Amino acid sequence: MSKTAEGTFIWREIMTPDVAASKRFYGEVFGWKFDDMPMDGFTYTMIKNGETGIGGMASLDMIPGAPPHWIGTVCVANTDASAKLAVEAGGKVMMPPGDIPGYGRFAVIADPQGAPLTVMQPFSSEGAREGMPGLGDFCWEHLNTTDLAGSKAFFGRLFGWEATSSPAGMDVFSVHGKQVVSVTPAPAGAPTHWLTYVVVDQLAGARARVVANGGKVVVEEHAVPTIGSFSVVTDNVGATICLFQGLGAA
Numbered sequence: 001m002s003k004t005a006e007g008t009f010i011w012r013e014i015m016t017p018d019v020a021a022s023k024r025f026y027g028e029v030f031g032w033k034f035d036d037m038p039m040d041g042f043t044y045t046m047i048k049n050g051e052t053g054i055g056g057m058a059s060l061d062m063i064p065g066a067p068p069h070w071i072g073t074v075c076v077a078n079t080d081a082s083a084k085l086a087v088e089a090g091g092k093v094m095m096p097p098g099d100i101p102g103y104g105r106f107a108v109i110a111d112p113q114g115a116p117l118t119v120m121q122p123f124s125s126e127g128a129r130e131g132m133p134g135l136g137d138f139c140w141e142h143l144n145t146t147d148l149a150g151s152k153a154f155f156g157r158l159f160g161w162e163a164t165s166s167p168a169g170m171d172v173f174s175v176h177g178k179q180v181v182s183v184t185p186a187p188a189g190a191p192t193h194w195l196t197y198v199v200v201d202q203l204a205g206a207r208a209r210v211v212a213n214g215g216k217v218v219v220e221e222h223a224v225p226t227i228g229s230f231s232v233v234t235d236n237v238g239a240t241i242c243l244f245q246g247l248g249a250a
Helices: 019-030 079-088 148-159 203-212
Strands: 009-016 033-038 043-049 052-059 069-075 092-100 104-110 116-122 138-145 162-165 171-175 178-185 193-199 216-224 228-234 240-246
Touching (some): 009 138, 019 033, 019 043, 019 052, 079 104, 079 116, 138 148, 148 162, 148 178, 203 240
Parallel strands (some): 069 116
Antiparallel strands (some): 043 052, 138 193, 162 171
């Protein structure tokens, strides 16, 4: 893995109570394809956009009591060291470091406010997809936090993320000169949580596909100056995800 990939998101996964239902939903909404991969004691489903693996899908049975959710994976140089540092910085380890044969060493951590995130030390030198995200690709992460200063301190120490203000009026975390995450205070009464974004060609059409396949629209459409617009939706099992249409898209 290249040094510049460290601190960036390289994978996303959905934990779902119904893998078959999630395949149907995301296949219809984004045109994704899926490959089932037998693992030790369970089946892991790779999400493919075209012929490229971009994420994964697994049964929520692996995390008893957790709601359906998307979780992002950040590339690190040393998973064990990152897990230890997360605890030292006020977070906790939710799943201790372990190997995924042929892929990498991972751990699931939580920040001091309780929001989970995966860290991964890849075994290969292959990095995240190069170039601008295309239709159906993951393109962005947003953190809604109950402690803005605390989140800046935690992730700055853990990943070297640097916080700056953006023209859109929110804080942005950057690493190696690349913007990777936007961050804002969480809505009143909401816990700290992550949102992941997928590129669509047209928001109205994508929202219609969401509803037609059993999902719901949470935020109809919100414009981000100079960047584009997004919608927040829940899928057919209740996991939240965002749709993004860049400026100039049809």
